[in-house]
Amino acid sequence: MREFSLPALYEVPADGNLTDLIRRNARQDPHRTVIARKRDDAWVDVTAGEFLAEVNEVAKGLIASGVRAGDRVALMSRTRYEWTLLDFAIWSAGAVTVPVYETSSPEQIAWILGDSQAVAAVVETEAHREAVESVRDRLPELNDLWCLDGQPAAVKELAAAGADIDDATVNRRASTARADDPATLVYTSGTTGRPKGCVLTHRSFFAECGNVVERLKPMFGDENGSVLLFLPVAHVLGRLVQVAAVMAPIRLGHVSDVKALTDELASFRPTMVLGVPRVFEKVFNSARAQARSNGRGRVFDWAADCAIAYSRALDSAEGPSAGLRWRHRLFDRLVFRKLRAVLGGRVTHAISGGAPLGERLGHFYRGVGLVVLEGYGLTESCAATAFNPYDRPKIGTVGQPLPGSVVRIADDGEVLLYGEHLFTGYWNNQQATEEAMADGWFHTGDLGELDEDGYLRITGRKKEILVTAGGKNVAPAVIEDRMRAHPLVAECMVVGDGRPFVAALLTVDDEFLPRWAGDHGKRGLSRAELLADADLLASLQQAVDEGNKAVSRAESVRKFAVLDTQFTEESGHITPSLKLKRGVVTKDFAEQIEALYR
Template sequence: MREFSLPALYEVPADGNLTDLIRRNAALHPEVAVLARKRDGRWEDVTAEDFLAEVRETAKGLIAAGVRPGDRVALMSRTRYEWTLLDFAIWSAGAVSVPVYETSSPEQIAWILSDSGAVACLVETDAHAGAVNSVRDRLPELLHVWQIERDAVGQLRDQGAGITDAEADERAALADADSPATIVYTSGTTGRPKGCVLTHRNFFAEAGNVVERLRPLFRTGECSVLLFLPVAHVFGRLVEIGAVLAPIRLGHCADIKNLTDELASFRPTMVLGVPRVFEKVYNSARAKAQADGKGGIFDKAADAAIAYSRALDTPSGPSLGVRIKHKAFDKLVYGKLRSVLGGRARHAISGGAPLGERLGHFYRGIGFTVLEGYGLTESCAATAFNPWDRQKIGTVGQPLPGSVVRIADDGEVLLHGEHIFTGYWNNEAATSEALSDGWFHTGDIGTLDEDGYLAITGRKKEIIVTAGGKNVAPAVIEDRIRAHALVGECMVVGDGRPFVGALITLDEDFLPRWLEDHGRPAGTTAATLRDDPELLADVQKAVDDGNAAVSKAESVRKFRILPAQFTEESGHVTPSMKLKRAVVAKDFAHEIEALYTK
């Protein structure tokens, strides 16, 4: 058994709640732009003083509507300014916010609202309202549904006109540090989502220590972040609360399809995302270079960036020749890539899945350092992350200051600290299984090095044991294969089988370019192409790259290209894009069987 800890850098308030942050900001930085909202295609700053006033007026409406202290209020919307406004308004009414993914089905909505006992629900669109109303007969406790696109904020402001500022401030002060702040429902990869109860203390410990450890990235009045992750996900919530705690200027992007344009107009100093975003930026840039006849130059620039980054970890640093190449490519290639990410940012924080060493070195080499981290809903987002000044690429960093990471005898990662959730809502059995003597059992397998840097190697429940008795952790090879531009998703199989195989889907965004480059008719589907020799050869390159990261016994011997995508709508991935392995295995059982049929 091995463990590592770092001293806390942020003193969690003994009392109080998250609404104290917006009152503090208004008192200390009244004219500082702490948020920005998009209006008529332009960013409009919102000062700390104005944000507090908006939150207070909106909270008055909730109070007037009968929302009581401790009541649960659901919030279902894309990532937009009103999400943060309503989140703080719910807390200011003394209530508990319950985020719902905006892509949730009526059945999922019914479960979350009924299990949490929500008395009100704030939705964004007509479609969301329709989904809630379609199951309202199963939600006897639900009294109100307001819609953002039908001026929910204005309606609440008018409804609360009779509530005084003193009444509103008294209500906002009722919750203490150990009161529930939110109930975040897990993605449900193995069954019905469970509601993780996260307190105000959990968020203070989490966001406070993240901000202090990464303080150069959170300088008030200088730094900014554009939030494009779903705020229903705990990582998005950390970004929201961390930005307000710092405080730094926070913007929202509702549609990731517009991300490049939004980054260019907002120009954040820091980016927070998941590996798929950084993979897409790299693959798109490489594909564009190839289409312009500059693929060779891009590949040489990428190799130079990786060589430069790797040399940074050596005692002597990059050689003169590497530095000269790096400087030349900075003008030709690297600067253009940084401009795609807004032009000002020099750091990003990545979580949700492994980034991969090659991509980590590539981004650091172009002058855009991606700090990888690791966390779960139960750990209130990041429980480990790479510090800005001592990054170790290939790891998820050191423990959150003030917390402890322990590796059990069987390799499982255990966590302890003030950021760990208090339990699952209405589910004592699941709580007692996950929490033991104050330690949270993550279900992940990992290692700690001598400096306390954590590496995650797989999930206990996802370990594949081949017929030959070889234990295989799928994550490592899956992530390497998925990094290829042509690959959309990859799921490794082989439990009880003679060798490891894989199910692979094609990337819908990259496929049209592949068709054009290989003289295939536009619109040709994956179902038609799955046995195409050239396509199979290109996918084999991705598999070969993945196999290079593991032993021969763990390598993928055969693969099948699937005719369909793994999507949330198909039921094969969660809203946070985690594979529902059991569902995939069941739905594509015939494809798996074909891997092992001679």
């Protein structure tokens, strides 16, 4: 058994709640910009004083509508300014926010609102309203339903409803929640079974965000700093950045449509971004494909190799050689500056979570001039429970423990966590809570290793370990992460439990497929013809070969099948946080899996 900890850098308040942050900001500098919102295709700054005033208006409406201290209020929307506004307004009414992914089905909505006993809900669109109404007969506690894009719009409707509530009333209500009271119930993605509501307290967020802000001080302490949030705020990682930005404070922006991300990055010009590995893979693959289509593919590949070599050399005692430094300066003028410009031109650091980034990609971005700080966490740990420090990142790991917390590796390799940032239990599910917690330690279900400096490396999931017929233990994530980095691969899943060898199911990236077809003289072929094309299968074999480099021969993928569909949230094969529902995939594609072993 091995463990590692770092001393806390932030003193968690003995009491109080997250609304103290926006009141502090307004009191200390009411004219400071804390948020920017999009209006008529332009970014409009919102000062600390303006934000507090609007939060209070909406909170008054919630109070006037009958929301009491401790009540649960559901919030279902894409990432937008109103999400953050409603979150703090719900807290200012003394209530508890229950996030719901905007892609959730009526069945999922019914479960989350019913299990949390939500008394009110704010949704984004009329389609969301209809989804809630379709299951309203199963939600006896639900009294009010507002729509952000409705007529009237939810924010205006709530502000009008609370017109007769005075400031003293909302101030008293805002101070009712104590540090150990629930701030939010975040329902796990549910890769197996019903999602469980993780109870995260105000203390959890103070401990989490306070120590993140202090440990990443140059990123969060710059008065000109800004972060553009495009991940779902319904996910705990997006929520971490939202609260940390307000705590710092730095300028916070929201992007609802990821397809418009490039344009929004150029106009907002953040100093920091938050993403998942798939975002960073897409940026790399798109840049490489664009270079090839312009006849500069070889130059891009040389530049990428230079960036990776330069980053690796930074970790050596000698550092980059004179020749490598010269090549790096050359490619900075030719390639790297253009890549940084795509991200707005000011970004120096990014935070990546949700899945492993991959060592090669991490070195590429650092070599380009964008340090991607990979971290690790779960809903139960209020997002990041480990992350790479800005001044000593160790690429290939998920960093050191959150200051003030402890990471322990059990005798069987499981990662155990301890600290104030942890959840207090699963809502209305004592049995699940007791299974996950023991003597204050949270059992993550992940397998990992700690090195001599306390950097954590995640090696797999206990429940996802495959055991082949020959008795070989295989951690799927190691191979899958490598294969998924290939531009043609959208998703992949390794199979082989109880089988004579390891195999894989692959889906093809429909965005990249037409570009591949054009580059290989196959533009006129249909999608079905392309999926059966020998050259495409050979390209996918390269992705499999790359994945196999990370494991022994006994663990390597011997055969693969290309599926004619996609793993999506709508199909039920992945969660909103992009995790594979392995049991569902195994069941739905049982015939294809059997065919691999005939």
